[in-house]
Amino acid sequence: MVGVANVSRIEQQSTLHGTEELVINxxxxxxxxxxxxxxxxxxxxxxxxxxxxxxxxLHRGTEKIGENINYTMFIPYTDRLxxxxxxxxxLAWVTAVEKFFDWEIPMRAQYIRSMVGELSRIAxxxxxxxxxxxxxxxxxxFLWCFREREMVLDLFETAFGxxxxxxxxxxxxxxxxxxxKFLQLTQEFADIFPSRVDDYETLLTNNRIxxxxxxxxxxxxxxxxxxxGLTGPIIRGSGVKWDLxxxxxxxxYPYLDFVVPIGENGDIYDRYLVRIEELRQSIYIIQQxxxxxxxxxxxxxxxxxxxxxxxxxxxxxxxxxxxxxxxxVSDGTTTPYRVRIRPPSFINLGGLKKLCVGQLVADVVxxxxxxDIVLGECDR
Amino acid sequence: MxxxxxxxxxxxxxxxxGMSATxxxxxxxxxxxxxPTERWEPPERFRGFLGLTRDFKTGEELCIGCLNCEKACPVxxxxxxxxxxxxxxxAKEFYIDYMRCMYCGLCTEACPTTPKSIVHTHxxxxxxxFRDDLVYEKERLYDVWxxxxxxxxxxxxxKLFGLRNQEADTRPEPxxxxxxxxxx
Numbered sequence: 001m002v003g004v005a006n007v008s009r010i011e012q013q014s015t016l017h018g019t020e021e022l023v024i025n026x027x028x029x030x031x032x033x034x035x036x037x038x039x040x041x042x043x044x045x046x047x048x049x050x051x052x053x054x055x056x057x058l059h060r061g062t063e064k065i066g067e068n069i070n071y072t073m074f075i076p077y078t079d080r081l082x083x084x085x086x087x088x089x090x091l092a093w094v095t096a097v098e099k100f101f102d103w104e105i106p107m108r109a110q111y112i113r114s115m116v117g118e119l120s121r122i123a124x125x126x127x128x129x130x131x132x133x134x135x136x137x138x139x140x141x142f143l144w145c146f147r148e149r150e151m152v153l154d155l156f157e158t159a160f161g162x163x164x165x166x167x168x169x170x171x172x173x174x175x176x177x178x179x180x181k182f183l184q185l186t187q188e189f190a191d192i193f194p195s196r197v198d199d200y201e202t203l204l205t206n207n208r209i210x211x212x213x214x215x216x217x218x219x220x221x222x223x224x225x226x227x228x229g230l231t232g233p234i235i236r237g238s239g240v241k242w243d244l245x246x247x248x249x250x251x252x253y254p255y256l257d258f259v260v261p262i263g264e265n266g267d268i269y270d271r272y273l274v275r276i277e278e279l280r281q282s283i284y285i286i287q288q289x290x291x292x293x294x295x296x297x298x299x300x301x302x303x304x305x306x307x308x309x310x311x312x313x314x315x316x317x318x319x320x321x322x323x324x325x326x327x328x329v330s331d332g333t334t335t336p337y338r339v340r341i342r343p344p345s346f347i348n349l350g351g352l353k354k355l356c357v358g359q360l361v362a363d364v365v366x367x368x369x370x371x372d373i374v375l376g377e378c379d380r
Numbered sequence: 381m382x383x384x385x386x387x388x389x390x391x392x393x394x395x396x397x398g399m400s401a402t403x404x405x406x407x408x409x410x411x412x413x414x415x416p417t418e419r420w421e422p423p424e425r426f427r428g429f430l431g432l433t434r435d436f437k438t439g440e441e442l443c444i445g446c447l448n449c450e451k452a453c454p455v456x457x458x459x460x461x462x463x464x465x466x467x468x469x470x471a472k473e474f475y476i477d478y479m480r481c482m483y484c485g486l487c488t489e490a491c492p493t494t495p496k497s498i499v500h501t502h503x504x505x506x507x508x509x510f511r512d513d514l515v516y517e518k519e520r521l522y523d524v525w526x527x528x529x530x531x532x533x534x535x536x537x538x539k540l541f542g543l544r545n546q547e548a549d550t551r552p553e554p555x556x557x558x559x560x561x562x563x564x
Binding site: 077144160161206 | 389397398401402424425452483484485486
């Protein structure tokens with residue numbers, strides 16, 4: 001409500017003094033645009049009248065690279081799309097290619113994939129919370145979140161050898177079984193992490209500054225969100241129960257129990273609450289995986305050269321940021337004919353104008369933070 | 381309910397709670413590592429610098445020049461010139477361009493020999509002053525391995541090479557040849 005009152009006052013002022021529209025440039029080197037996003041804002045006083053996003057500063061032609069190398073070689077490239085949650089991208093590519101074949105992926109591999117996918121969701125949401133809080137002005141949360149994110153990255157390193165660009169999964173399963181130390185450290189992490197989430201909530205959830213900056217700011221209705229094709233926590237914050245882990249289950253999700261949290265108003269605060277609840281649900285899923293983890297092999301028998309039959313396939317999974325999909329056209333050779341990536345950041349960024357117009361310029365930073373974009377996959 | 385909320389708001393209850401959480405953390409140990417003085421031990425499966433391996437006892441090169449790693453590399457950072465034919469084949473020249481390498485580990489997975497002839501070592505401090513410094517030729521790749529032989533942490537492939545892990549024993553090997561001395 002505070003925001004609306006301010007807007008009308010500024011409108012009155014601007015007409016009184018005869019101000020004119022001002023075009024300012026935010027980014028691409030702005031610390032709060034989370035990468036190299038350039039936003040061109042048209043301002044009337046402090047109110048945003050119009051905005052335009054300029055993307056492509058991080059374009060590396062990943063889709064074209066995919067047409068020139070074989071299916072296994074592309075796995076490390078998917079790490080570089082959403083580099084904050086690399087194993088999730090690996091999972092999307094690997095499950096998409098496996099859809100061409102009728103391989104039976106062993107259950108142990110499926111469970112480990114789900115578990116590592118949830119760990120990457122925690123890593124992504126922690127980085128989101130850290131930077132989003134820092135944008136709005138809370139420094140402490142940033143340091144605490146990074147402390148826990150380091151623990152998750154250490155887990156990836158123990159299991160697969162890489163921290164950020166993990167290259168975790170292979171076609172047909174995993175390269176080798178995860179060490180016992182990984183399972184043991186994951187159990188330790190799952191034990192302590194819920195109390196750490198409580199710590200973040202102590203600082204933010206009821207804090208009056210946080211509430212003033214986030215409540216009733218950047219509202220988007222469920223209909224608008226669906227029309228724009230938004231996915232992930234942003235659409236769940238608007239009250240739409242859409243989660244691909246439930247709608248089109250992959251890996252071990254059919255056997256796991258979890259709640260899909262939804263918000264009510266669709267403002268920044270609701271998106272924050274949805275992501276905080278997802279952190280808790282992820283830990284719940286990891287604990288279930290650790291309990292139910294079956295033994296056996298971690299990879300099915302795959303041919304030496306992977307040659308999918310002619311045809312096309314679209315497969316998408318629920319990444320931390322939304323629906324992340326691959327559309328692959330195969331011409332029967334070892335390299336794909338066409339690879340198309342459906343990045344959640346790119347499509348969620350399309351909703352930025354709808355969210356920002358009519359808001360104050362200081363809220364643009366908070367709204368960009370709440371969409372949770374990563375330019376690596378947006379520009380790809 | 382409304383009354384208690386008003387009281388809480390008046391006495392800055394949310395701020396007090398937040399500040400007490402911050403104060404509690406003041407007495408915790410720092411989690412940071414003072415890097416050049418304090419070292420962090422990479423885990424067993426760490427993917428560091430690539431090295432070419434030798435048989436530990438005979439000092440023979442294990443690479444058979446099959447070019448599998450060159451084919452598997454997504455960024456084409458490996459260049460091999462082979463010599464000999466059939467069972468005699470070996471890599472005459474072997475270059476790894478570390479400016480391109482993305483440490484994905486696909487080359488080590490493609491290697492058909494047992495033990496592996498190309499492995500990810502645990503070394504991670506690898507700067508160079510010139511671009512040419514970072515294109516490693518065969519001798520320097522074997523030097524990387526010789527440094528790795530003296531690495532004391534746990535190694536996933538240690539047993540295959542007859543090297544023991546740290547937990548099992550301290551470093552000195554009974555049959556360790558003296559000629560594979562540390563490079564430093």
